[in-house]
Amino acid sequence: MNIDSLSDLALRIRTRVLKMSYESGQSTHLGGGLSLVDLLAYLYGHELKYRVNQTDWVDRDRFILSKGHGVLGFFATLREVGLISEEDASSFMQNESEFIAHPIMNLDNAIESSNGSLGHGLSLGIGLAWAAKFKGLNHRVFVLMGDGECNEGSVWEAAMNASELKMNNLVAIVDANGFQSDGPILQASNYENLNSKWTSFGWSVLKVDGNSLEKINETFSAISYLDGPTLILARTIKGKGVDFMENNNQWHHSRLTKNHYESALSSLEQTK
Numbered sequence: 001m002n003i004d005s006l007s008d009l010a011l012r013i014r015t016r017v018l019k020m021s022y023e024s025g026q027s028t029h030l031g032g033g034l035s036l037v038d039l040l041a042y043l044y045g046h047e048l049k050y051r052v053n054q055t056d057w058v059d060r061d062r063f064i065l066s067k068g069h070g071v072l073g074f075f076a077t078l079r080e081v082g083l084i085s086e087e088d089a090s091s092f093m094q095n096e097s098e099f100i101a102h103p104i105m106n107l108d109n110a111i112e113s114s115n116g117s118l119g120h121g122l123s124l125g126i127g128l129a130w131a132a133k134f135k136g137l138n139h140r141v142f143v144l145m146g147d148g149e150c151n152e153g154s155v156w157e158a159a160m161n162a163s164e165l166k167m168n169n170l171v172a173i174v175d176a177n178g179f180q181s182d183g184p185i186l187q188a189s190n191y192e193n194l195n196s197k198w199t200s201f202g203w204s205v206l207k208v209d210g211n212s213l214e215k216i217n218e219t220f221s222a223i224s225y226l227d228g229p230t231l232i233l234a235r236t237i238k239g240k241g242v243d244f245m246e247n248n249n250q251w252h253h254s255r256l257t258k259n260h261y262e263s264a265l266s267s268l269e270q271t272k
Contacts, residue, residue: 066121148180210234
């Protein structure tokens with residue numbers, strides 16, 4: 001595992017996020033799409049088992065983007081690792097494209113589930129993890145959620161069920177960037193309270209700086225896959241990598257002008 005190569009991948013993903021957003025000509029979910037990039041770079045650059053030319057490989061690890069509005073980071077990652085084509089990526093938000101504001105399930109595109117209405121990805125992930133155990137398969141299931149999403153009651157029903165079933169082939173990741181669409185995360189679902197909540201539901205919780213590839217690697221290396229489900233509570237920065245977007249919730253969903261786009265690219269260059 002090479003941190004430098006993963007850092008390069010993360011930079012390419014962020015650059016493509018900006019490109020896809022700008023070329024779409026529309027408002028897009030930029031802030032949350034940028035905060036989760038380092039997590040996706042680690043997963044698709046190192047952790048997940050998958051085959052670029054066999055997206056329905058039965059032994060592949062399953063990845064569910066429950067935080068569907070983080071789709072820009074997801075689509076950009078799929079392109080940068082070769083799971084979708086340049087034509088696919090360039091069709092983002094265009095007429096008749098499958099690559100829209102939230103993911104649409106299509107295994108040909110390496111997309112395991114449709115997601116947009118928050119709070120459902122973890123339940124689906126549990127179903128996939130349970131099916132793998134039932135069939136005697138050894139793949140793992142990873143579900144990426146947002147901290148705002150954890151306001152949904154369905155998340156906690158699923159969390160309780162996963163613990164009861166001892167789903168040791170299931171890893172949930174919370175991209176805790178501290179914001180949701182209408183403002184900062186409220187006290188009940190802030191970073192520290194999420195830690196105690198998930199622990200109280202019987203999950204093994206590992207906290208990490210979700211924008212540090214070194215720390216992410218250390219954290220994933222500590223997962224036991226023995227006793228039950230694991231929750232990676234990743235503290236991230238919304239809009240990470242673009243100085244005028246970082247922790248600025250105006251970029252939760254907004255449109256890049258040419259000047260914004262050029263400024264954002266320049267900001268990314270300075271992170272090299």
